[in-house]
Amino acid sequence: MSDSFKIGQRVLVKEGDPPGHIRTPYYLRGKPGVVETVHGAFRNPEELAYGKEGLPKKPLYLVRFLQKDVWPDYQGAPTDTVSADIYEHWLDADQ
Amino acid sequence: MGGKDFGPVNRRDHVRSEWDNRVDAVLKLMLDGRRFRVDELRRAIESLPEHDYMSFSYYQKWLAAIRVLIVEKGMLTEDEIAERLAQLREGATG
Numbered sequence: 001m002s003d004s005f006k007i008g009q010r011v012l013v014k015e016g017d018p019p020g021h022i023r024t025p026y027y028l029r030g031k032p033g034v035v036e037t038v039h040g041a042f043r044n045p046e047e048l049a050y051g052k053e054g055l056p057k058k059p060l061y062l063v064r065f066l067q068k069d070v071w072p073d074y075q076g077a078p079t080d081t082v083s084a085d086i087y088e089h090w091l092d093a094d095q
Numbered sequence: 096m097g098g099k100d101f102g103p104v105n106r107r108d109h110v111r112s113e114w115d116n117r118v119d120a121v122l123k124l125m126l127d128g129r130r131f132r133v134d135e136l137r138r139a140i141e142s143l144p145e146h147d148y149m150s151f152s153y154y155q156k157w158l159a160a161i162r163v164l165i166v167e168k169g170m171l172t173e174d175e176i177a178e179r180l181a182q183l184r185e186g187a188t189g
Contacts (some may be wrong), residue, residue: 017098021138026098049138051131 003032004059009035010067010094012061015087021049029068032094037062037084044087059088096141096148109153118154121161131164139163 015030023045038061042052067080158159165171
């Protein structure tokens with residue numbers, strides 16, 4: 001298990017396409033971002049989706065990405081960002 | 096179907112029909128009555144056959160997923176749904 005992340009910390013979304021109900025957007029997998037907000041811990045939707053209790057709760061973060069890091073052919077401003085809620089078990093520390 | 100190229104987002108506004116409102120009401124009753132969770136609805140939508148997923152409207156996907164979960168949770172059987180649909184097609188209102 002990874003340690004809890006802090007606001008401003010650089011993270012890397014895990015790669016992979018496991019079966020099941022995954023809330024981590026496909027287009028963000030493998031992308032680097034920065035923790036923007038620590039939302040707290042919530043029941044795991046990957047288990048709730050199959051009628052389970054989703055416990056223990058999993059920490060959830062708002063993670064900010066640079067659009068140019070997400071889309072290889074991004075034409076907009078290099079400072080444009082996109083943010084998404086990502087569960088801790090989908091994140092690794094970046095360096 | 097995650098990762099497929101669906102092109103640009105359709106930004107046009109959508110007018111809700113009375114049928115849409117009814118599906119919305121059915122879902123609210125299911126969730127308020129704790130018959131299933133919204134995560135289960137999302138999973139059922141994602142599990143629809145690809146043809147249905149690509150051709151159904153937003154609320155058609157909801158209704159198809161609600162139907163899957165109603166059977167999965169044992170609230171109704173497929174036979175009971177089929178029987179009622181046949182009744183409705185014959186014009187019965189009871």
